Amino acid sequence: MHITPEVLFEARRHFLKLGAGALVSTTALSKLLASMPEEIQLSFTKDANPLNLTPNTFEQVSNYVNFYEFSTDKTAPVKMAQSMKTKPWNVGFFGEIKTEQMMEVNDIVAKFGLEERIYRFRCVEGWSMVVPWIGFPLYKLLDYLEPNAKAKYVKFTTRHEPAMFPDQQKGLFASIQHPYVEGLRMDEARHPLTFIAVGMYGKTLPKQNGAPIRLVVPWKYGFKSIKSIDLIECVEEEPKNTWQVMDAKEYGFYANVNPKVDHPRWTQARERVLGKLTKQETLMFNGYEKEVEHLYAGMDLRKFF
Amino acid sequence: MKMLIVCLALLPLGYAYYTLESAIDPIKMLYTTTGVGAICLLLLSLVPSTCKRVCGVNFLRYRKSIGLLSFVYALLHGCVFIVLDSEFDVVTIVEKSLKKPFIYVGVIAFIILLFMAFTSFKKLFARFSTYHKAVYIALVLALLHSFWAQKVAGMFEYGIVAVGIVLLGERVWAWRKNFKID
Numbered sequence: 470m471h472i473t474p475e476v477l478f479e480a481r482r483h484f485l486k487l488g489a490g491a492l493v494s495t496t497a498l499s500k501l502l503a504s505m506p507e508e509i510q511l512s513f514t515k516d517a518n519p520l521n522l523t524p525n526t527f528e529q530v531s532n533y534v535n536f537y538e539f540s541t542d543k544t545a546p547v548k549m550a551q552s553m554k555t556k557p558w559n560v561g562f563f564g565e566i567k568t569e570q571m572m573e574v575n576d577i578v579a580k581f582g583l584e585e586r587i588y589r590f591r592c593v594e595g596w597s598m599v600v601p602w603i604g605f606p607l608y609k610l611l612d613y614l615e616p617n618a619k620a621k622y623v624k625f626t627t628r629h630e631p632a633m634f635p636d637q638q639k640g641l642f643a644s645i646q647h648p649y650v651e652g653l654r655m656d657e658a659r660h661p662l663t664f665i666a667v668g669m670y671g672k673t674l675p676k677q678n679g680a681p682i683r684l685v686v687p688w689k690y691g692f693k694s695i696k697s698i699d700l701i702e703c704v705e706e707e708p709k710n711t712w713q714v715m716d717a718k719e720y721g722f723y724a725n726v727n728p729k730v731d732h733p734r735w736t737q738a739r740e741r742v743l744g745k746l747t748k749q750e751t752l753m754f755n756g757y758e759k760e761v762e763h764l765y766a767g768m769d770l771r772k773f774f
Numbered sequence: 775m776k777m778l779i780v781c782l783a784l785l786p787l788g789y790a791y792y793t794l795e796s797a798i799d800p801i802k803m804l805y806t807t808t809g810v811g812a813i814c815l816l817l818l819s820l821v822p823s824t825c826k827r828v829c830g831v832n833f834l835r836y837r838k839s840i841g842l843l844s845f846v847y848a849l850l851h852g853c854v855f856i857v858l859d860s861e862f863d864v865v866t867i868v869e870k871s872l873k874k875p876f877i878y879v880g881v882i883a884f885i886i887l888l889f890m891a892f893t894s895f896k897k898l899f900a901r902f903s904t905y906h907k908a909v910y911i912a913l914v915l916a917l918l919h920s921f922w923a924q925k926v927a928g929m930f931e932y933g934i935v936a937v938g939i940v941l942l943g944e945r946v947w948a949w950r951k952n953f954k955i956d
Binding site: 528529532533537540541542543593594596644645715731733734735736738741743744745746747748 | 861922923
């Protein structure tokens, strides 16, 4: 027996509605088109959730974002980002790799498959959440790209397209330097926890959450998890990440979650979990100490913050 | 009229209470509501005397109410810091207040407002009114505090600084004019 997958079933219903709408009027048709769900249900391997984390609600995670390409406000990007054109979206792979190339997000997904990762997410501003991301570990992509011996770091760049991102049009008055840049040491990038997300809560990423493709590094402050990636380059030198360029006294290259190392202006010992009036302790490396502490053996984490 | 001002000024608090349940980052929301409220009312409390000098309209009788309302907001803002953010942990409260400039700047501004609130009633006001000029220090510190509390300052922070500069600038200008005539 042939069972229609849910996605196609839903799509068929929309298609039928569109047909019916066309008979009535063109305005009804455009209204229906606008209501088409942009997030599509994804198929992926579920996370067994060994840490027993309780995810925040989709409403919380999708309505509280830092997306400075739109606004420094937490909720304004929710509406503003809806004008983003995320399909098709080509990501460039350059630098010290075997073959430099561009790939469309759908082809990337087809190549590396999808799995769910329920991760803690801690912002440098002092709030935190738990998010079920959908994507694939970055090492799968790096294995495919085959970085050469010179590749010591991976550099990520957000798309620079002022027509799409209003803050990028503001030149000197922009809230941060554009395009946004982040970086990881090669061993951090190859760590099995380091993740490329294309979705969350079973669906494709909402635009305000960094659609269509973003990084997630759960043991580092949220600003390392760069959104709407345009370029991934393997490089020899440590990339200068945007927040370090903005203020090197306050933000470093590593940005590991560390309750013992304060931000110059506020403490990092505790955190506000979204949706709660009470705070909780921040964990070393955001609770992933066992998995990642070997990466920083012998390093002075006060100096390399 | 005074009642109306009080009710209007307390509206945001009612709204904050009403939306607390569904707030995504409730502590931050309370910080923002009380902090923005305190600064806006503090700026507003400087408007009546400017108004009188510039356009001759006398609203001075409302100045005390507005100032006290600003203090109420600042007090609640401090309560959020002590109760919700620091959870009565005296050690971290003292440590944070001493080590983090943006917090002690806020604390100093609050102490000034506290002093003014206490000396705002008839008997004491006669003795201490000259010291109420310290409101300008409180304002500058409060603006600095709001600037430092953000990762990067946005439209609102620049906006209130601009309003603050206009209000303080007008005073300097008026003072210079008086000086020349003398």
